[in-house]
Amino acid sequence: MSFKEKVLWVSLATTIGVWGWYFIGFVAALAAPGFDPGAATGRFLGAVFLLVVIQVVAITALAIWTPKEASAAADDRDREFARRAYVPAFVTLSLLVATLTVVAPMTIMTAPAWLGARPAITVAIVISNALLLSLVLAELVRSGTQLFLYRRGG
Amino acid sequence: MATHFDAPGRDSGMAWREKRAWLGLATLAIAYGIYFTNVPVPVDGLVDLRWLFWFAAASLGQGLTFGLGIALLRWRSPRGDYAAPDERDRAIDRRAAAIAYYVLMVAVIWVGVISPFGTSAWRIAQGSLLAIVTTEFVRYGATVWSYRRGWHG
Numbered sequence: 242m243s244f245k246e247k248v249l250w251v252s253l254a255t256t257i258g259v260w261g262w263y264f265i266g267f268v269a270a271l272a273a274p275g276f277d278p279g280a281a282t283g284r285f286l287g288a289v290f291l292l293v294v295i296q297v298v299a300i301t302a303l304a305i306w307t308p309k310e311a312s313a314a315a316d317d318r319d320r321e322f323a324r325r326a327y328v329p330a331f332v333t334l335s336l337l338v339a340t341l342t343v344v345a346p347m348t349i350m351t352a353p354a355w356l357g358a359r360p361a362i363t364v365a366i367v368i369s370n371a372l373l374l375s376l377v378l379a380e381l382v383r384s385g386t387q388l389f390l391y392r393r394g395g
Numbered sequence: 396m397a398t399h400f401d402a403p404g405r406d407s408g409m410a411w412r413e414k415r416a417w418l419g420l421a422t423l424a425i426a427y428g429i430y431f432t433n434v435p436v437p438v439d440g441l442v443d444l445r446w447l448f449w450f451a452a453a454s455l456g457q458g459l460t461f462g463l464g465i466a467l468l469r470w471r472s473p474r475g476d477y478a479a480p481d482e483r484d485r486a487i488d489r490r491a492a493a494i495a496y497y498v499l500m501v502a503v504i505w506v507g508v509i510s511p512f513g514t515s516a517w518r519i520a521q522g523s524l525l526a527i528v529t530t531e532f533v534r535y536g537a538t539v540w541s542y543r544r545g546w547h548g
Binding site (some may be wrong): 324331332338341345349364368371373375376 | 446
């Protein structure tokens with residue numbers, strides 16, 4: 242397995258783990274009677290920090306473990322796989338954001354029915370989290386496509 | 396002098412996919428230019444339902460105009476022009492998608508992660524639409540630019 246492929250596995254696993262933890266927590270907080278926007282923001286910043294730290298530590302460890310592979314420049318195959326992965330990732334992100342442009346105003350219009358005692362800013366936080374989820378899914382599609390191409394051999 | 400709308404069977408000198416990208420740029424600019432200058436802003440947090448009219452008009456108008464334009468271009472282009480994409484066409488598509496992907500990522504981070512701290516849900520929703528339109532504009536623009544510059548991948 243090439244160094245680039247190992248890095249992709251690390252990226253995929255940490256993205257699923259950290260953002261999975263974040264979004265499960267966000268949905269649980271939203272379902273609870275008292276939603277705290279400050280705590281939600283703190284959890285988001287914590288997820289970003291955690292993701293950066295885990296990825297830096299894991300990729301550094303990989304580089305120490307396999308220094309020759311780590312210092313090798315990306316070859317044509319790596320570049321080709323990276324280029325090909327942009328198309329499905331772009332289509333995924335475009336479709337999700339386009340769907341959200343229709344769903345978001347509906348969410349705003351129906352807010353009085355589902356907000357309850359939650360603060361009004363919850364609507365903006367829900368929409369922004371849907372956008373964040375779109376980004377995460379698109380990145381998963383990008384990493385997943387590259388890994389599929391590596392596994393299939395091109 | 397060759398034009399975009401030469402008689403059937405005559406080559407205008409412009410690749411079929413470049414013509415399609417120009418058409419995409421024009422229809423997006425007109426449809427969403429009209430939308431963003433007319434969409435009503437919510438008053439006291441209440442969404443004006445006329446938004447739905449403008450959104451439907453822009454989306455359907457752009458889609459229909461683009462579809463009709465493609466049909467017209469196909470009718471007026473030599474059959475070989477719009478056959479399956481070759482290696483260069485695919486390389487240009489991938490390049491345009493890669494550029495557009497990063498533009499959309501930055502726009503989504505701005506709209507969905509940074510701006511919620513100081514703006515309303517409505518502005519986030521409209522910001523998302525503007526992000527999609529801008530990204531499509533960039534993708535078509537990158538396609539046109541690649542064909543114009545003779546980029547081969």
